[in-house]
Structures are given as C-alpha cells and as structure tokens.
Amino acid sequence: MSAPPRTAEPASSTRERLIAAALELFAEKGYASTSIADILHKARANAGSFYYSFPAKQDLLLTVLDRYVELLRPVLLAPTWEGITDPIERVFALLGRYRVYLVDTECLYGCPIGSLALELHEPDPVVREKLALNFDRWVAAVEECLLEAGGRLPRDVNRTDLARFILTTMEGGVMQSRTHRTTEAFDASVRMLRRFFVQLQREAAT
C-alpha cells in the first residue's frame, strides 16, 4: 500500500487560497482594481498571511501568470478537445470555448491574459515576459493542430503566422464583444476565420 499523495503545496494552504482568489479576481476586475483587501476577503485570510506568503502584490501576479501557463492544457485545452480528433475542428472548438466564457459572463470578460496585457501599460519586464509566455504557449498549442492538419492546408502558409492570427481573431473578437456586450463581433470574426479556412483547405486540395 502506498502513502496518500503528497504535494509540495497542500491544495488548501493559505498561499494556495490566495493564488486561487487572485486568479479569479484579476480575470474579473483586472490587476490594479483588485485590492489586496479584495483578495484577502475572497481567500478568507489576513494581511499578515499575505505578506508572509508574498513579498508584495506584484509577486502574486507573477505567481498567477505562471499558474495560467500551467493550467492551459489541463483546464482549458484538454476538456475543450475531449472527443474532438480533427485538428482543424479543435481550433474552432477552442474559439467556441471562449464564446462560452463570453456568454456565461454576459460578455463581461473573455481572456484574462489579453485583459492583463492591455491593462498593464508599462509592465516590469518580468511581468511582460510571463504574459508573452502565456501567448506563446497558446499559439504553440494551436500551431500543433495546424501541423497535424498537414497537407490539408497549403504548403506555403506559415503555421506560426496562422496560429498567431487565430489568437488575434480570438482576442480582437473578445475585445469588441466585451465592449458591445454582445457576441456579435466575436461571432462575425470567427465566421470570417472559418471562411478563410475553407478557402485554404480548398486551395490545398487542388
């Protein structure tokens, strides 16, 4: 018989509760408008515990940005792609997942990374790099799909460019939909991207 699983960080440690609370609050209200008091309230902790776990507010942000990277596959991609094997349909299923976020929140928020990226105007280099890493991992995951699609897409279409364009479509669509509080602009953008893909596949088939 084996011992119960041990994790370095027990799931409900104060530190973990602070991270979990910040993860949600930064997505909902942004970084600056989330006060440490907000985080403490949500995590049911006190100022002393916060500064025992983190030197300063920004260190929590860094931890949260690392966490977003870690959660990308298990929390976002894996459930979204469950049961979908076609790599191109996986791309659109991912976009569909963001549409669900929009609908579930009445278009209040879409992508936390995108929001933080534009909120933090001159972020510390270390913050900026972690935001960039989040984008890079997302793009890399989509690029894998495109590579798997192989000859179904024209040979001369750069897969990295196309993956970035898909992120562009998601972020630009989310931004407009949040502002209009309707999914219309998001849907319009995904429709156009779909049409582009249809054309690319047709082109590759000839």
Place this chain on the structure above:
Amino acid sequence: MSAPPRTAEPASSTRERLIAAALELFAEKGYASTSIADILHKARANAGSFYYSFPAKQDLLLTVLDRYVELLRPVLLAPTWEGITDPIERVFALLGRYRVYLVDTECLYGCPIGSLALELHEPDPVVREKLALNFDRWVAAVEECLLEAGGRLPRDVNRTDLARFILTTMEGGVMQSRTHRTTEAFDASVRMLRRFFVQLQREAAT
C-alpha cells in the same frame, strides 16, 4: 475684410489643454494610472482649473472619448488615405498606419480605444457606449471601403462582418505586438488577412 475665425472653444483654453493632455496620457498610460496631477502638469494648469472645467475625472474621460470620435476622420483616416483611391488598399493602408504607431513607440502602445476598452472592466454604461461608438465608427469607415469595392468581393460576404474582422485583426495584432515588443504578430496577422483578401477577390472574379 472678414473678422478672424471664431471658434466656440478657443484652441488654447485651459479646458482644451486639459483635454489634449488627457488624450495623450490616457493613450500612453491608461485611465487609472493617469492621475489628475499628471494631467495638470502636462496641461500646465492647477487643480482649481480642472474642477472648474470638469465635475470629475470621469467627465474628462467622456469628453476625451467624444474627441476620439471627432478626430477619427480628420486625424486618422484622411491623412492615411491621402493619395490612395483603391478601397481595398485603403483598408491595408489603415492597418499600416497602426504599424507606424507601434514602430514609433517601440510597440509600447497601439490603439487607445482598445487599451481603454480592456482596462475599464466594468465601466459606467455611458463610458462603455462611447467606447462602442468609437469601434462602430471605425468599422463603418472600413465598411464603406468594402462597399466601394463592390463586385471585387464575393456577393455573399457580409460587409459588416468583414469590417469587424478587420478591426479584430488590428486589435488582436496590436495586443500581441505590445506584449512581445515586436511587430511580428501584427505583421503575421496582416499577412494572413491579406491572403484572405486575395482569395476573396479571386473567388469574386470567377
């Protein structure tokens, strides 16, 4: 002999200087991180003058958002489109203008409306509507180009959808380029959009 031109708002009134200062500062640093002291310093005015001209900070934001709408054609579109008559080339010239903004600021800021739209997470309805109006006017201007392109684009492509998709491309590209401090993602997105347009025009020609 005619009298010198009279404007309702003299160009260098304190109120105008405050608006001009805020217009730039909100674009550079965002709304929340721009303090009234920052604005006063840049406009060389004092707190008393500010609150004589505006009831509160948010009223200045509303005025600035109105101003962005007013400036869209004379300051952004007209110079960008000068000498360019082809409506489709106008679309890409506009995107090229945003690339210049990125390059000129070392990818520090691109579109002030997009930045404000994502910074203000739960904006007052009136703020949100003015942001939405800015997007709508931009989209409408691009849509005019697409309508002017007429039969060069397939009949069944919704012009409004496509215009929104072009805004999506710009905003999504700017977001990634700001985060990476490179124009790469912006350029990749515009390249993909260009390819889409080439395909659409080919399709319309058959």
Place this chain on the structure above:
DNA sequence: GTCTATATACGGATAGAC
C-alpha cells in the same frame, strides 16, 4: 477663472503580539 492649501479615503505594506 485661477491659485494654494487641505479634507478625506483608500491602497500597499509593516510591526509586533500570539
């Protein structure tokens, strides 16, 4: 209309007991 001084609130961070 413009000036300085200031009221008031809030946020990040710290101190020090337990």
Place this chain on the structure above:
DNA sequence: GTCTATCCGTATATAGAC
C-alpha cells in the same frame, strides 16, 4: 503561520482667497 493595528504615500475632490 496568523492576527490586529497602524504607518505612509498617493489620489480624488473641495474650500476659499484672489
């Protein structure tokens, strides 16, 4: 590791003389 109390800077906004 956690608690409360508090320091201190900064921000919006106001008061009231000029």
